Structures are given as C-alpha cells and as structure tokens.
Amino acid sequence: MPSERTRSNPPAPGLPASSEVIVSGIQPSGALHFGNYFGALRQHIQLHKTHEAWYFIVNYHTLTTLRDRDKLRRYTLDVALDYLALGFDPEAACLFAQSDVPEVTELAWIFNNLTTVSQLEKGVAYKDKVAQGLAPNAGLLTYPVLQAADILIYGGTLVPVGADQKQHIEMTRVLAERFNRTYCLEDDPVFPVPEPWILSDVAVVPGLDGRKMSKSYDNAIGIFEEGKALRKKVMGIVTDSTPLEAPKDPERDHVFTLIRLFADEETRTRITEAYRAGGYGYGHAKKELLRLVDEHFAEARLRRKDLARRPDDVLDVLREGGRKARERACEYMERVRERVGLITTYRDAP
16 A cells, blocks of 8 residues: 655645645656566556556656657657557546656756755766766766656655665655755645655566666567567577476576566466476477467557557647646746745736
8 A cells, every 4th residue: 555645745736635646757768668567657557547647758867868869759759659558548647748847847956956966976876877987967966856856846745666766766755845844834835745655566577688677788678579579589588508308496587587477377377387397498488478478468569559650649648748747837836936936027927
C-alpha cells in the first residue's frame, strides 16, 4: 500500500485534501525495453485508471546526454506510442511531453537557489560520471532539482519507485520542505511533501550479458522488437556451459529470470522442474522465452502499428495532456511567484 501523506501536506489546487496525485516520468533516450516495462510502464498503466496521474516524457532531462534533434523528437513520439499501445487511456490521466510545460524550468531555477552545490555533488548519476573519469555537464549536476520541479509542480504526493530508487525522491522532499519553510506560513504551505510508493513487485531485469538491462550497456531487448531481431537477441543471451543433459539451477540463469517475468505460475513451475530434471537446455528455455514474449506483447504490437499510421492522433494526445499539465503548473507557479516576491507585470496587463 502507498505511504500516508503527512498531515501538513496541502491539497493540489482545486482538489480535495484526500486526493493522492501520482507523478512519474520516463526518458526518451532510445527504444524502451523490458527493464522500462517491468520497472515503470507496467505499473504506470495499472495505476492511471485508479488514481489521478501525471506521466510525462522527460525530454528536458534527455538533453544531458542526447544532442541529436531528430532522434529526440522521434524518441519522444515513440514513448507516447508505447504508452498508448500498452493500454494508456488519455481519458483517464495525462500523458505529455515535459517541454510542453516550460514553467517546470522556472520552478527548477527557484529550487536551484535553495540547493547547495555539495548536495548536488552527492547525486548518484553525477558521482557515477565522475567515478568514470568523465566531465559531467551542469544539467547532470542539477538533474535532481529539475526532477523535484517535475514532481512538485503538479502537486505530486506519490512517486512510484522500486525499493532501490527510494533515494531518488529525497531531494524532492527536501526541496518541498525547504521552500515551504522559507517562503510559507506554517499552516499554509505551497507544496505537498511527496512519499515514495515502493513497488514491491518491481524486478531488476537482466540484460543480454547478465548485467541490469540498460540502453547504456547496449544489452537491452526492446518492448516492441519482434521477428528475426528479437530472436537474435534472445538466442544470444549469455548462459553458462552446463551440458544439455545435466540438471540446472533456474535461479542462477538469466534466461529463466526473464521467463519468470512473463510466465504464469503453472508455466514457471513446469519450466523450473525441467531445468532441475536435466535434459533441458538453455536453447529450450530461450525458445520458451520467445514464445512468452510474443504472446505477451501480441495485442500491443498490433495497436502500436495502427497508431504509428496515425501520428496526428498521438500528437493530439500529447497536446491535450500538455494543455492540462500546463494549466496545473501555472496554478502552482502563481502561488510560487507570489510567495517568493517575483514581479511579473505582464500578467496584470488588460
């Protein structure tokens, strides 16, 4: 179950105090893969029909690493296609591009001035780049601040994350509390202090080489890959050298880890027993995985192909989602500017 909101949290503008607001984003940095699906997309699809939800494609964030305008545009639309194909209902929640809400960067600047450099230097992504001997840009350094603005500008109260990602929203909580303490009366805060919604069933999905599946490792299997391309990847998953006839431990095999994500309990039990009995090779397991993947995504693949032929419809979804998101963001920013003391005279013009 989700964590309870703290009593001091204000409701989002225009919403009752009991409302929970789910906020989450995903990067358009390439084709979405099984790790994205089981780590975020599947949960997003499940939650958006039961909660107020704001899902955005974080193309501002992607600028920290991607500098190809054509790819950025294509990847952004591809993510929208993936959401819709997998069952996202734009009548039930908002799906939009981060760049349709420029107010989020305004809020991030205000938050930057409430954040110390030492805090930013502790960021996981920043420290990772430094450890690799790379020179991270300022966007990567301030990434957590923009992420906080993304969550708070819509009044987010719940952020669905895996247990290993809980620290990702700590900066958001700190900034919400710091802004409220600096600029607000104790009984009239602007921002909720969001809670992580720990998704206990989120899996760490292994890639082709056994490491965590990631585009940056070039070991990912795309959600909508099929045919020869999919077969080549699945058959290339790294396994050990245990002979065909020998018993195998399914818990130590990356192929079975993927099978377990797609299979029902009866299928998992059958394959587990086959592993342990011997005479069942990794090639057999990979063919089972191919079948399960094809079955799982069959309907979504058809929907995506249909949607890809109607790009204007996809843009309409993003356009309407962006309109609603910007309306919400503007409500928050009016309150923020008033509390901070920012004069914006053009808004007073007749």
